[in-house]
Amino acid sequence: MDDIRIENESRRYFIQAGVGLTLGICLAPRMTFAGMGSDPAATAFEPNAFVRIGTDNTVTVISKHLEMGEGTYTGLSTLVAEELDAAWAQVRVEGAPADATRYANLFMGIQLTGGSTAIANSFEQMRRAGATARAMLVAAAAQRWHVPADAITVRQGVVMHGKRHATFGELADEAARLPVPDQVALKDPKQFIYIGKKFPRKDTYDKINGSAIYTQDIKLPGMLVAVAAHPPLFGAKVKSFDAQRTKAVKGVVDVVAIPSGVAVLAPDFWTAKQGRDVLSVDWDESEALRLGTSEIFTQYRELAAKPGAIARNDGNAGQAIAGAAKRLEADYEFPYLAHAAMEPLNCVVRLGADGCEIWNGEQSQTADQHAVAAVLGLKPEQVKINMLYAGGSYGRRANPHSDYVVEAVQIAKAINGRAPVKLVWTREDDMRAGYYRPMYLHRLTGALDEHGNFVAWQQRIVGQSIMAGTGFASHMVKNGIDATSVEGAHNLPYAIPNVMVDLHSPTLQVPVQWWRSVGSSHTAFAVETFVDEAAHAAGRDPVEFRRALLAKEPRHLGVLELAARKAGWGAALPAGKAGEKRGRGIAVHKSFNTYVAQVAEVTAHPGGRYSVDRVVCAVDCGVAVNPDVIHAQMEGGIGFGLSAALYGQITLLDGRVEQSSFPDYPVVRINEMPRVEVHIVVSQEKPTGVGEPGVPPIAPAVANALFAATGQRLRKLPLRLA
């Protein structure tokens, strides 16, 4: 199973449909001259696909990655500014167009923001982009002043030699006429002035005065807003519809059938929604899913009784368990989860004579281009995509089937492209559309010897494959193992001699998708609470027990020790009020090559209610490009994971999704947010991602803390005390 391990660690995805893509071009020189661009003032010097320097002295960083909150625009700007020696204030960011030849994620070969890879895959590429621009500005100054280039210095956006100096803007025209150097030197980390320090986010200003533009905010001349009626059951289809009442709603322009339902179009959202709400659709439910959550779990438990496809097999776990002094068994249940980003899904499409233009919080350009091109009979490059800010995503906007993007295109096609279309899903449409984090059942069996040593681990995972049936399947599903179903489990870091991890991947009509931290959103819980159970069974302290098993995993150990120390592990917790029970729990997990440990402190109140009061988080993500963004992502990841731990569940009853919006799918609010302290391990390792790795440890840390407080082992998410 080594191949899976390696692939999963490096997280290299390749899309099957990505025919004819040029992979990973680092710098595609595109010389342009003053006045050539659409905005002459700002387009003077474009040394490569990632940097543009205007005669107005602005440095525009072209971000190939989506800014959906994770701080990418700031991180990529940091890398360019570092090597360019720009002043932070002169740096702006612009979303890149869809073009995998220039803007591919270097870990994937396609243009996609995901897998917590934005900084990791761009670290050298964006630094090179900055260094190239710097070298050309220096060369221009050398030419102007008739001095050797190596006698010139650059600081804070000013090029200097002796008493002479020039801004980037003043040199932009001349630099643009020079050849692009083949090779540039990058700074030694000791010379870093931006990397490793806090610099303000590039997107804050627009986001505090209402001027930031999201897909929801796009309004094109003549544009129609579409609200669609979707089937009430997964697998149902439109049989027929009666649009009489809809067309009677003043302002409704059209009602059209599309493969995913029926769309109502009007000049504004409210009219379209009113029209949709009175639409009468007769659904063909003959092929639809009718199961409920409890029936699905019953099927999963039956599967868990049988051996699955083997993801890891060290030693002989079965034999070791049979002969062990102490045996532990536990089943863990994980529900479907919705992403529930604040901006419900939406997409703007305009069809033209020579192609199609899209405005979207675009997370998966290459796959979306292919999907849209297939619908319209175009070439992928004829699908132009404008990448806007996304109001959250947590994975949802990179849909492997391009579901909502294709729906918007289908509607535009159904009206023959006579108007631009903005598809807007309501909150309820968004929550009921599927593409959930899958339900999973984990069955764990462990064994301790007579000395309390952990000698065997058997983990059977049952749940739908995210990758099966997508363009990623050929690379992500091998020998019946979807790498994302077992990540965080098959690479169990603990030194246990006998380990078996196997997998069942039942198919169901409920569409599933990656959800912030993907496999680790469930595997970390099963692994980290089971290890805690084993520590308890062995009569050992949970930190000390883990420490011994992680002796050969220095980075796991590093965050474990740091979190424990900063949390005051071992010291008594301040007592609660009368009737309250307090406890502390720890979890450590590696995901996306980043190591995170968290200590949670909880209070169990009388009557089963509990609160999470404080979380201490240690993170090792290699070089910390912007420590404040890392802090923010840990804080956010903890809150996000806590929503799932406390409340998150999408349930089905007779095939119908029982939740629809925040009143029945609660999420953490400000009064429930714990105090969070983040500590970053100082490291010179290559930077790794931070968008997702803050999520996995929080639920197991809370469950372990609740056990410490109450003695109750909670093995079903969301976590509810008896």
Added chain:
Amino acid sequence: MLTLNVNGYSHQVDVAPDTPLLWVLRDTIGYTGTKYGCGVGACGACTVHLNGVPVRACQTPVSSAIGRQIVTIEGIHDQVAKAVQAAWEKLDVVQCGYCQSGQIMSAVALLKHNRKPSDADIDNAMSGNICRCDTYSRIRAAIHEAAQSLA
């Protein structure tokens, strides 16, 4: 035609009186800083001020806003608003940013009638505003920061 006063300007709008104020602001007049998050008053993304009181624009029929001062994120310029935005900037509160217009509108309303809010006051005033990026710790800190700068 209905007449609305938004951010100090008068607007004539041709909409049904029961249309939610949110959609009149966004689609009819073009103030898109106020966001749609749930449409059922459960998330706070559409928070605006009506005569200085924070309301959910998705639950406010436009007819009930006639004759009142409607203020959106685009129209806050006073001392309290500036202090709040400065604190948001100083602490880099935002992540995806989609909920932040609503958060800021709620925070400004809080600080206008309570210049020194406690954590409990902040919980009360802000728990109607969801942030899925969970920027809550920074929102709390920024409100305290703004209160301090106003003191």
